[in-house]
Amino acid sequence: MSKITKVVRNAYDNAYDLSNKKKYSIPKIYNASGDITKRWYVYFSFRNPQTGKMERQPSIDTGVMRYKTLSGRNKAIKMLRDTVEDILKNGFNPYEETELIDEVKKYSTVEAIDFVLELTKSKFSASHYSDFNSRLQQFKKWLIKNGWEFRHITSVxxxxxxxxxxxVMKATSATNRNNTRIALSSFYSNLVNNNIVEANLVSDIPVEKAKAKRNKTFNSSQEEAIEEKVVAYPVLGLFIKFISYNFLRPVEVCRITIGDIDLKQKRVTLQTKTGIKTKIIPDILFEELPDMKGLPSDMLLFNRDKLCGYWPAKEENRRQYYSDLFFEVKTALGLSKDYTIYSFRHTFITKLYREFRKELTPFEAESHLMLITGHASHDALKKYLRDIDAELPEDYSERIKKALSSSKQ
Incomplete structure (x- = not known):
């Protein structure tokens, strides 16, 4: 027999032996004899293709240790063992794969939610993340309550x-239900992007028709009354003028730091609802700014009860503080709940649009207004203007009289 024939036969025999031997052992559980203060894990062995011998692989405890009850730990470790076994059955080979087995594991419902929350913490703004976190935590509680805690997210x-x-809709409102739907859709999009689930199950769930919440615009007499009352709240007065003259949302005003303001160019650059924007500060507002020369760039323009200072509160809490101040003003004036600090934005966009319309066509007026308000498109601005009734028709009484006269003939 030639040497090459012997080599081929030996190689074939070895390959035949390996193919007929089990590639891995059934994953087993180590539970520290029920002691939940110690590490629990799943372990298994896999046949080394070079030596042909079974070799112990690194133990896996992914997500198990955070369960602090014996019942919870037992359920979690069993699910982890089943997951590891499924992955091995599906062809996972630690000697060929670039991913570790705990990176291709199946996530439980709770683990999937925790994973996405951790993933998005640095991606979302503080206010966005706070809302997103709250809605996913509520979803997690519902899953646990309904027996989904130890089931894979793919089973939902x-x-x-x-x-x-x-x-959610029955307990609260259609609007809250729709906002929760948006959060869950974002959650599933992140799972899809990380190969944890195959599809976004929420994207094709329809939006419910909801009654839109609208902040009414102020009339001239209400504005005058507010102006008189706000004299006692000078910081609130400037806060309102940033909403009225710069058309910022209240939370956006709360974000402004000294470093965001370019005193030479009379501009402010800040994070808005649609991204980072640079807006001019009109002279009518610029003239009321305090002296900011030499102040640290990270200092907030609007502090608690005063201008320019550090305020460690979350931006949502800072926004609420100024909303509460205005609530005192509107309550004293007997204004209904339909009027909020946000109403100033609607009021002054309406005023400016109507002023433009005195000389311009609707399209031209919208084009000028878009540069000021920051709306992304004509369609978005037109919808906004419709919602706040920025343009009203002239008195059409004569038309009605003519129509009545015609019908009698």
Whole structure:
């Protein structure tokens, strides 16, 4: 027999032996004899293709240790063992794969939510993340309450999500249900992007028709009354003028730091609802700014009860502080709940649009206004203007009289 024939036969025999031997051992659980203060894990061995011998692989405890009850730990470790076994059955080979087995694991519902919350913490703004976190935590509580805690996220189906959204709507409102739907859709998009689930189950769940909440615009007499009352709240007065003259949202005003303001160019650059924007500061507002020369760039323009200072509160809490101040003013004036500090934005956009319309066509007026308000498109601005009734028709009494006269003939 030639040497090459012997080599080929030996190689074939070795390959035949390996192919007929089990590639891995059934994953087992180490539970520290039920002691939940110690590390629990799943372990298994896999046959080394070079030596042909079974070799112990690194133990896996992904997500198990955070369960602090014996019942919870037992359920979690069993699910982890089953997950590891499924992955091995599906062809995972630690000697060929570039990913570790705990990186391709199946996530439980709770683990999936925690994963996405951690992933998005640095991606979202503080206010966005706070709302997103709150809605996912509520979803997590519902999943746990309904027996989904130790089930894979892939086992949650569209029917379950729709049921949860219906419960949210019954308990609160259609608007809150729709906002929760947006949060869950974002959650599933992140799972899809990280290969944890195959599809976004929420994207094709329809939006419910909801009664829109509208902040009314002020009339001239209300504005005058407010102006008189706000004299006792000088910082609130400037806060309102940033909303009125710069058309910023209240939370955006709260974000302004000294470094955001370019005193030479009379501009402010800040994070808005649609991204980072640079806006001019009109002279009518610029003239009322305090002296900021030499102040640290990270200092807030609007502090608690005063201008320019450090305020460690969250931006949402800072926004609420100024909303509460205005609530005192409007309550004293007997204004209804339909009027909020946000109403100033609607009021002054309406005023400016009507002023432009005295000389310009609707399209020209919208084009000028877009540069000021920051709306992304004509369609977005037109919808906004319709919602706040920025343009009203002239008195059409004569038309009605003519129509009545014609019908009698």
């Amino acid at each position: 189906n569209r029917i379950a999500i729709a049921k949860y959204l219906n419960e």
